[in-house]
Amino acid sequence: MSTTNPDHYRQALTDPAAKVWLFSDNAPLDAQAFTLLDYSVNGTPQPITKTDHPDGRAYQATPSSNAANSGQDYLVSYSYSTLIEPRGHAMWIDIDKPTNGVSVELTHTGTGIERITPLDFLTTTPRIHRSERGSAAPISISADGWIQPKSGVVFIWTLTSELNELPQT
Structure with a gap:
């Protein structure tokens, strides 16, 4: 879910899913980003339902499989895209549930970004794959194994x- 409404944001945070x-x-970008x-x-692949609201957008993916109810381990995988404001100078991706493996890629083509420093708290x-300075190639961080919340x-x-x-020195 993406929203510009702080009350909707706080309410959605109470949903563990x-x-x-x-x-x-x-901001120049809105929740439609x-x-x-x-x-x-x-x-x-599971069906995804998109719902636009006046202050944002919600996606719902309801597994058609009974994996979650079978008592067996199951793998959930998803990817998303978001536009962010380059003047913000930072983006944090939070791992909020035990996760087995993660891959994060940041593409910055046409943003005016010169240099990116990736930091991991995994x-x-x-x-870590870093592109050359000034390159528009994506920067990615990936890790295998279990990654804990926080x-x-x-x-x-x-x-x-x-x-x-x-100033030039």
């Missing part, structure tokens, strides 16, 4: 325009 994004209602791309259970050793990944960046403002 929900992943919620809050967008500022006075978030898109759930796919959702699967045990490798089987409970396993990650693999872990995450942060991308911090510098804009090209900011580098041009620095």
Whole structure:
């Protein structure tokens, strides 16, 4: 779910099955900048329902499999895309449930971002792929094994325009 309404955001946080994004209602980007791309259970794609609201957008993926009720372990996999404001200088991806393996990719084509520093707060050793300075190639962090809640990944960046403002030494 993505929303510009803080009350809807706080209410959605109480749902343990929900992943919620809050967008500022006075930012250049709105809650429509978030898109759930796919959702699967045990490798089987699940139908996704999208609902637009005046202050945001909600996606619902209800597994057609009985995996969650069978008492067996099951794998949930999903990917999403979101637009973020480059002037924000950072993006945090929070791991809020025990997760077996994670892969995060940040694409910054056409954003005016010169340099990105990825930081991980994962409970396993990650693999980090960095592009060359000034390159528009995506930067990715991935890790195998179990990752515990309260872990995450942060991308911090510098804009090209900011580098041009620095005094030359």
